[in-house]
Amino acid sequence: MCRLPMASARRATWHPCGVTVESSRAHPWHGIPPGPDAPAFVTAYIEITPLDTVKYELDKDSGLLKVDRVQQTSSSPPTLYGLIPRTYCGERVAALTPTTGIADGDPLDICVFAERLIDKTDVLLTARVVGGLRMIDGGEADDKIVAVLAKDPVWADTTDLADFPTTLIDRLEHYFLTYKLVPGQPHEVTIEERYGREHAHRVIDAAIADYEAEFSS
Helix, strand or coil, X not given: CCCCCCCEEEEEECCCCCCCEEEEEECCCCCCCCCCCXXXXXXXXXEECXXXXXXXXXXXXXXXXXXXXXXXXXXXXXXXXXXXXXXXXXXXXXXXXXXXXXXXXXXXXXXXXXXXXXXXXXEXXXXXXXXXXXXXXXXXXXXEEEEEECCCHHHCCCCCHHHCCHHHHHHHHXXXXXXXXXXXXXXXXEEEEEEEHHHHHHXXXXXXXXXXXXXXX
């Protein structure tokens, strides 16, 4: 078993009077619950917006957002993209993907559709889960939960992935099939299935259970 990481990331900050003070905030992965109504509604920490051509990613040690890589193709995310706090893709998540017995060991990813443009990262929002993509990346299970912004009136009647226009899910799938493409190198990402709300809830529950098993003492 691993010990639960510190819930806050602490760092020194500059004060206008010349005094160094210590500030703290909740760690986006470890210091924030997945939501009181999970798995139907979850908290999402947003790392990337549809405007980003740079792949930002949470630095797991510090809790700060870092630059992971510049996109080498013209592919850009069609949704907000981030993670569900206090989730972990371990053996329970892997067991839901028949073709592999390994998960990627990261927080569970989430893609959030919103009618209005949200152009900020490093923010939290509440999302209503509607489905997901069963993705394999380098032989590891790497599910992408699909959700809509809670209380978004445009998406109010969307309750399952089957309710989405197919074109929107095609775009999302195309993004993940191309976002790691490097000219001249083999492509290791496949999407095996699109699934609905009920299976997405099972994946989230499994990821929450994997987190508790991995990090609880």
